[in-house]
Amino acid sequence: MSEWAIIWDARQAFLDGFLNTLLLFGLSISVAFATGCLFAFWLERRNPLTWLLRGFIDCMRMLPFLILAYLLYYGLPSLGLRLDAWTAGLIALIIYYAAYFGEVLRGARLVLPAGQVEAAKAYGFTGFRLYRRIVLPQLVIKTRPLMGNLLILALKDTAFLTIITVRELTAAANSVQATYFIPMEAFVVVIALYWLISICLELALKWAGRFGAKRGFEHV
Amino acid sequence: MSEVPAVRIERLSKSFDGVEVLRDIELTVNKGEVVSVLGSSGSGKSTMLRCINWLEEPDRGSIYIAGERIGVDASGRKMSNWALAALRARTGMVFQGFNLWPHFTVLQNIIESPVQVKGMRKDEARTLALALLEKVGMEHKADAYPYTLSGGQKQRVAIARALAMSPEVMLFDEPTSALDPERVGEVLQVMKTLSAEGYTMIVVTHEMEFARAVSDQVVFLEKGRIIEKADPVTFFTNPTTERVRRFLELA
Numbered sequence: 331m332s333e334w335a336i337i338w339d340a341r342q343a344f345l346d347g348f349l350n351t352l353l354l355f356g357l358s359i360s361v362a363f364a365t366g367c368l369f370a371f372w373l374e375r376r377n378p379l380t381w382l383l384r385g386f387i388d389c390m391r392m393l394p395f396l397i398l399a400y401l402l403y404y405g406l407p408s409l410g411l412r413l414d415a416w417t418a419g420l421i422a423l424i425i426y427y428a429a430y431f432g433e434v435l436r437g438a439r440l441v442l443p444a445g446q447v448e449a450a451k452a453y454g455f456t457g458f459r460l461y462r463r464i465v466l467p468q469l470v471i472k473t474r475p476l477m478g479n480l481l482i483l484a485l486k487d488t489a490f491l492t493i494i495t496v497r498e499l500t501a502a503a504n505s506v507q508a509t510y511f512i513p514m515e516a517f518v519v520v521i522a523l524y525w526l527i528s529i530c531l532e533l534a535l536k537w538a539g540r541f542g543a544k545r546g547f548e549h550v
Numbered sequence: 551m552s553e554v555p556a557v558r559i560e561r562l563s564k565s566f567d568g569v570e571v572l573r574d575i576e577l578t579v580n581k582g583e584v585v586s587v588l589g590s591s592g593s594g595k596s597t598m599l600r601c602i603n604w605l606e607e608p609d610r611g612s613i614y615i616a617g618e619r620i621g622v623d624a625s626g627r628k629m630s631n632w633a634l635a636a637l638r639a640r641t642g643m644v645f646q647g648f649n650l651w652p653h654f655t656v657l658q659n660i661i662e663s664p665v666q667v668k669g670m671r672k673d674e675a676r677t678l679a680l681a682l683l684e685k686v687g688m689e690h691k692a693d694a695y696p697y698t699l700s701g702g703q704k705q706r707v708a709i710a711r712a713l714a715m716s717p718e719v720m721l722f723d724e725p726t727s728a729l730d731p732e733r734v735g736e737v738l739q740v741m742k743t744l745s746a747e748g749y750t751m752i753v754v755t756h757e758m759e760f761a762r763a764v765s766d767q768v769v770f771l772e773k774g775r776i777i778e779k780a781d782p783v784t785f786f787t788n789p790t791t792e793r794v795r796r797f798l799e800l801a
Contacts, residue, residue, distance in 0.1 A: 449649035452603055453663040453715055454639025456631045463666055467653045545653055546697025 333512045337519055340506045347502025348523050354416075354488050354498060355527070358423035359481060365424065366431025370469065371461045373436050383432075390429035395487045398422045403494040419491035419498075427484050434476045438469040471542045478535040485527055499523060554617040556581050556719045556750040557602060562611035564597055564774075571597050572774045575611070579719065579752060579767075584745045586761035586782075587754045589771035590797070595754040598771065599721050602752070603641045604634060615640055616718045639667050642712030646724040648704040650696040650711070656683070657692040660711045668715065675714070682710040686740050702733030706740055713744075720744065722753040758798075762786050770794050 337344075372383055390398070403418040413421070442465065450464040470477070492501040499520055507516035555578045562575040571594045579585050587595045600606040602613055604621045613620050620637050623629045629637075650659050660682060661675035670678075683689040686706040696704060705725055712720060722741070726734040738760050745751060745764045755761060761768055761782060768785040770778040770793075778785065778794045789795050 443647075443649075445645055445647050445649035446651060448605055449643070449645060449651070451635070452605060452638055452641070452643040453712075454635045454667040455663070456635040459666060463662065464651055468651075471653060545695045547652065 333510075333515045336510050336512060337506070337515050340510075343502045343506055344499070344519060344523070347497060347499040350416075350497055351485075351488050351499040351523075352527070354420055354423065354491070354496070355485050358420055358488075359427060359484050362424045362427035362484070363431050363477075365428035366433075366435060367466055369428060369432030370435035370439060370466075371458065373432065374439065374461070387429040387433055390426055391433065393426075395422070395426055396490045396493065398426055399490055399494050415491070415495045416497075419488075419494060419496045422491075423484060423487065426487070427480060430480050430483075431477070434473050434480065435466075435469045438473045439465065442468060442472075468547075471538075471545065471547050474535065474538045474542060478531065478538075481531050481535075482528055485524065485531070489524075553581060555579055555614070556583070556616055557752065558614040558617075559598075559602070560612045560614075562598065562601055562608050562613065564594075564601060564606060564608050564610075570774055572601070572608070575774075575776055577769065577776070577779075579750060581718075581750055582748045583766040584749075584751045584753065584764050585767045585769060586765040587752065587769045587771060588756070588758075588761060588797070593771040594774040595771050596723050599643075599723050599752060599754050602719075602721055603638045603643060605643075635667070639663070639715055640718045641721055642715055642717035642719070643721045644705070644708050644712050644723065644725045646727050648696075648701070648708045648728070650704055650708055652696050655693050655695055656688065656699075656707050659696065659707060660714045663711070664714050678714060679710070682713050683707075685713075685743070686710045687736070700733060701729045702736045705729065705733075705737045709737075709740055709744075713749075719750045719752060722751060722755070724754050724756070726755065726757060758786075770797070 369383060369387065373380060399419060399422040402413060402422050403415060406413060406418070446464060446468065447460065450460050455464060488498055489500040491498055492504060495501075503516040503520040507513040557577070557579040559575050559577040562572055563570070564572040575598055577585070587598065589595050597606055601608045602615070602620075607621065612622070615637055618637060621629050621634065623633065651662065654662060657676070657679055660679035661672065664670040664675045664678065665672055680689060680692065683692055686709055688703060688706050688710065691699060691703065691707070696707070699707065709725075725741070726737050729737065734757070738757060741751070741753070741760070742764055753760070765782045768778075768780060768782050769776055770785070772793055777791050778789055780789070785794070786798065789798065
């Protein structure tokens, strides 16, 4: 039997892994993005919680993702909190990328023209409504290339979760190659599948670029 | 006059980092009046205007919008953000730099505040917005994005956006200073129409011709104080201070 025939026979394992990766990725970046938006809102305020959040974001930025996943999966049980691998992986992705999304949005907030916000205040906007309607949409449009990069990084970081035994795409390939010893073919398939997701992300980003360009935002 | 004035300013003072920019400003603007505020750059005109809707917080003094004190509540404490926002929504401000929201179309810029802040129904706000766009001659650009407009067009949209809140008073902060000379006229024309329709307006400007033709009162600021306050005829033909006389000779 040729190596490719073996891969074909193992297609169910690849498909399961692929779907699991998609699910982990889609769910984690959605929640992380929403949380990052809230972080950026909170960072505009001045209170003790802001400093705590600032510290948390800095911690995430200096921490390798894999260490965070290790901490949640292998470290937390010693504190009496046992998560299954999938949940631990999901939570790790969410909090890690929420910090990055928050940081990217905060950077854009610093250079948003003050007049935009003043005009909104002058017409009676305040607090979260001002942020949600006037500030946030502009931040997201302005930072879309950076957001795109973060999405790609998050996708690739899902592969680390194989190390804490999550049955995602890389894990599927690893199991197939270990069983039949066909590493080349198994990993080529996996590369193609990651590439496929990346291409879809690129297309979404292009669309977002046109959306922004239509409104006169600088990056295309 | 028994009617409550649209804006009343009492003993307003304000400093930035120890530098006094406004001192004991007193001004009453009645409903339907147009007040032009003149003065050289740095005289405190814009700061005075921005204190009226509390974009700048005064150090001393009180400001009333249609009889309601802004910034300070009945018990003398600082107003809640929510109460401040509600009172601000009753003023309309037009900025030198337009400050349209770039992610919205012209129409969306105008309906945004009535819908989000006042809770107006969307279709109702749309009808209102289209009527206002027609008033400022911009109805053909309803679906355009702000960056495609010229400065004069942006400012006319910004005026419509402020009008959409049906404000007690319109505050104009050098509305034509960022425009090239050819575009100044179209904005001033809109402002003249508004004054003819009875809108209450406070206009910080360098447009002498406009101030002379449209104002009910002209106020001149120098180093943070009002040094001349008169009807336009007196102001422009027979000012009492030497400073204003010199200013008018140069203008």
